[in-house]
Amino acid sequence: MILPLNIPAHPYFTDDELVAFCVANPDLMVERDEHGQLHITMTPTFLLGSSNNSELIAEIAIWNRKKKGGRVIESNGGFFLQDRSMRVPDVAWIQIDRWNALTDDEKNSFPYMAPDFVIELQSKTDSLRYLERKMLKWIENGVRLAWLVCPKSQTTYVYEPGKPPLAVHFEETLSGGEVLLNFSTRLSDILEY
Numbered sequence: 001m002i003l004p005l006n007i008p009a010h011p012y013f014t015d016d017e018l019v020a021f022c023v024a025n026p027d028l029m030v031e032r033d034e035h036g037q038l039h040i041t042m043t044p045t046f047l048l049g050s051s052n053n054s055e056l057i058a059e060i061a062i063w064n065r066k067k068k069g070g071r072v073i074e075s076n077g078g079f080f081l082q083d084r085s086m087r088v089p090d091v092a093w094i095q096i097d098r099w100n101a102l103t104d105d106e107k108n109s110f111p112y113m114a115p116d117f118v119i120e121l122q123s124k125t126d127s128l129r130y131l132e133r134k135m136l137k138w139i140e141n142g143v144r145l146a147w148l149v150c151p152k153s154q155t156t157y158v159y160e161p162g163k164p165p166l167a168v169h170f171e172e173t174l175s176g177g178e179v180l181l182n183f184s185t186r187l188s189d190i191l192e193y
Contacts, residue, residue: 081141
């Protein structure tokens with residue numbers, strides 16, 4: 001469940017204040033939309049969703065370890081985006097040259113960048129409409145490939161810049177396209193739903 005948070009005496013956190021708020025509240029998953037609205041995800045996640053997210057991370061991490069093409073970011077890594085939002089995907093991947101260009105300070109905070117690839121995994125309590133809007137925001141802010149994985153419908157919606165979302169059933173092969181080169185998987189082989 002995602003809850004909007006209003007702090008009347010503080011209508012908008014600066015980026016530094018948002019980082020400090022996140023550090024002071026490590027048990028909360030905090031995101032900020034492009035309008036400055038904070039969104040709080042209550043933790044912990046249900047066991048099935050956590051297991052599925054682990055499988056998705058592992059699938060990308062195993063591919064990445066073989067290719068040595070970048071860095072995999074798990075579901076606690078946040079990114080400051082061009083529209084002034086701070087978003088946290090369930091899985092992200094950053095191409096190695098972009099990763100190497102980050103300073104140590106950037107690696108130890110929320111960098112000002114969009115990852116190359118993200119996955120959002122719909123949980124039992126997530127609104128599909130909210131996640132669809134979030135996927136569009138990822139793409140608008142520079143993500144090159146994004147997957148919205150929906151276990152209930154056994155469908156992954158693939159988002160790429162300049163293209164309409166493509167629905168791929170879990171039984172079909174899901175490709176990493178031009179972003180995750182030579183990556184493919186069938187989510188029916190790795191996820192439980």
